[in-house]
Amino acid sequence: MKILLHACCGPCTIYPLKILRSKGYEVTAYFFNPNIHPFREFERRIEAMEQVAKEFNLPVVWDCEYGLYKWLEIIKTDFEPKLRCKKCYTLRIENTAKEAATRGFDAFTSTLLYSKYQDHKGICDRAIEAAKKYNVEFYYYDFREGWKEGIEESIAMGIYRQPYCGCIFSEYERYIKRAKRLQERLEKQNP
Numbered sequence: 199m200k201i202l203l204h205a206c207c208g209p210c211t212i213y214p215l216k217i218l219r220s221k222g223y224e225v226t227a228y229f230f231n232p233n234i235h236p237f238r239e240f241e242r243r244i245e246a247m248e249q250v251a252k253e254f255n256l257p258v259v260w261d262c263e264y265g266l267y268k269w270l271e272i273i274k275t276d277f278e279p280k281l282r283c284k285k286c287y288t289l290r291i292e293n294t295a296k297e298a299a300t301r302g303f304d305a306f307t308s309t310l311l312y313s314k315y316q317d318h319k320g321i322c323d324r325a326i327e328a329a330k331k332y333n334v335e336f337y338y339y340d341f342r343e344g345w346k347e348g349i350e351e352s353i354a355m356g357i358y359r360q361p362y363c364g365c366i367f368s369e370y371e372r373y374i375k376r377a378k379r380l381q382e383r384l385e386k387q388n389p
């Protein structure tokens with residue numbers, strides 16, 4: 199059985215890959231993440247993915263146009279996390295299902311199901327819809343069980359681990375408190 203594994207990044211690929219191979223799947227990764235900004239971050243995550251692919255002898259389909267504008271066109275003004283993440287999942291999962299169907303894979307799944315920080319059910323719902331739309335099986339597994347193991351392995355490998363989900367909005371949410379502290383500190387010094 200051949201499966202296409204949507205890979206959001208290198209560190210999150212390690213545990214799902216291990217599980218899928220243990221189930222007898224022949225795994226190919228699919229890197230399609232136009233949600234990662236800015237470009238230097240996008241590049242670093244690609245480099246980490248390359249490192250994982252090399253270490254685990256994992257073939258990767260690279261669909262890696264730096265898609266800032268295309269992604270923003272899809273999100274439009276739905277800046278709130280619930281709205282924008284739903285659109286972001288749909289974009290990435292639908293492309294994965296389409297790619298799996300086009301390339302003759304038996305099934306597809308995603309490393310997004312490994313994250314403790316993502317909307318697990320929302321991702322599943324998008325994947326079930328995409329499976330129907332493209333007539334290809336969605337393989338569900340709750341990879342979150344291996345959260346700790348995957349982190350430890352990625353740290354041991356010394357690969358880059360990102361500090362935020364991917365989009366400019368998630369970067370803002372990650373650092374806004376720090377930005378406010380900086381602003382307060384400097385504005386106190388105003389003459």
Ligand code: SF4
Binds near residue numbers: 233234279283284
């Ligand atoms: S927080 Fe993550 S999943 Fe949500 S829109 Fe941003 S990149 Fe996509």
